[in-house]
Amino acid sequence: MVLDAWRLAIHRASEVFRHAARRGIELDFLNLGGGWPAHYAGTPPPLETYAASVNAALQQHFGASKPKLFVEPGRYMVADAGIVVSEVVLVAERPHERVPRWVYVDAGIYAGLEETSGERIRYRLLVPGPGRPSGPVVLSGPTCDSADVLYRHQVELPLDIAPGERVIFLSAGAYTATCSSVDFNGFPPLTMQCV
Numbered sequence: 001m002v003l004d005a006w007r008l009a010i011h012r013a014s015e016v017f018r019h020a021a022r023r024g025i026e027l028d029f030l031n032l033g034g035g036w037p038a039h040y041a042g043t044p045p046p047l048e049t050y051a052a053s054v055n056a057a058l059q060q061h062f063g064a065s066k067p068k069l070f071v072e073p074g075r076y077m078v079a080d081a082g083i084v085v086s087e088v089v090l091v092a093e094r095p096h097e098r099v100p101r102w103v104y105v106d107a108g109i110y111a112g113l114e115e116t117s118g119e120r121i122r123y124r125l126l127v128p129g130p131g132r133p134s135g136p137v138v139l140s141g142p143t144c145d146s147a148d149v150l151y152r153h154q155v156e157l158p159l160d161i162a163p164g165e166r167v168i169f170l171s172a173g174a175y176t177a178t179c180s181s182v183d184f185n186g187f188p189p190l191t192m193q194c195v
């Protein structure tokens with residue numbers, strides 16, 4: 001589970017603190033960095049759960065001499081403040097593929113959705129309109145580059161989705177506009193609207 005990342009890091013950091021102390025160097029703060037949760041697919045534990053895990057690890061490894069803490073929240077602060085609005089440009093049937101329906105949208109790995117690479121960030125998707133029967137698809141970017149496939153697994157869209165419709169990536173306010181290429185294969189970069 002993701003909380004183990006801090007437990008292990010705090011353990012390792014405590015060893016560094018002790019090594020430094022043996023050499024007469026008193027370290028007094030610890031930077032826990034980023035990684036705090038945003039609302040991607042799957043509900044993250046509440047922040048209190050992260051805090052409890054961090055506090056337990058501090059207690060276990062630092063005891064009474066806990067360091068001051070810094071944190072560097074990135075996506076936790078801004079992801080939910082933005083969305084990426086894409087448009088379907090093509091729906092293709094590929095009968096020999098494991099998932100035969102491919103939906104291509106005009107945002108992709110090179111136009112803001114770099115964090116879908118390896119399917120490591122799974123954005124929640126919204127297709128405007130009343131509930132429609134949906135089924136599995138492969139969701140792809142528009143560039144024909146083999147890396148520009150957003151999701152091959154566990155993604156469903158309305159069965160009748162058609163070019164021109166919107167597919168909205170929710171909680172996409174972090175690492176999207178800033179990660180958009182300027183002109184990959186001649187595709188324009190993601191434009192940003194602030195409201």
Ligand SMILES: Cc1ncc(COP(=O)(O)O)c(C=O)c1O
Nearest residue numbers: 033034035036072073074075076
């Ligand atoms: C040094 C540093 N700290 C914190 C962050 C924030 O990370 P996240 O948005 O995953 O919480 C980043 C992200 O690039 C970073 O480079």
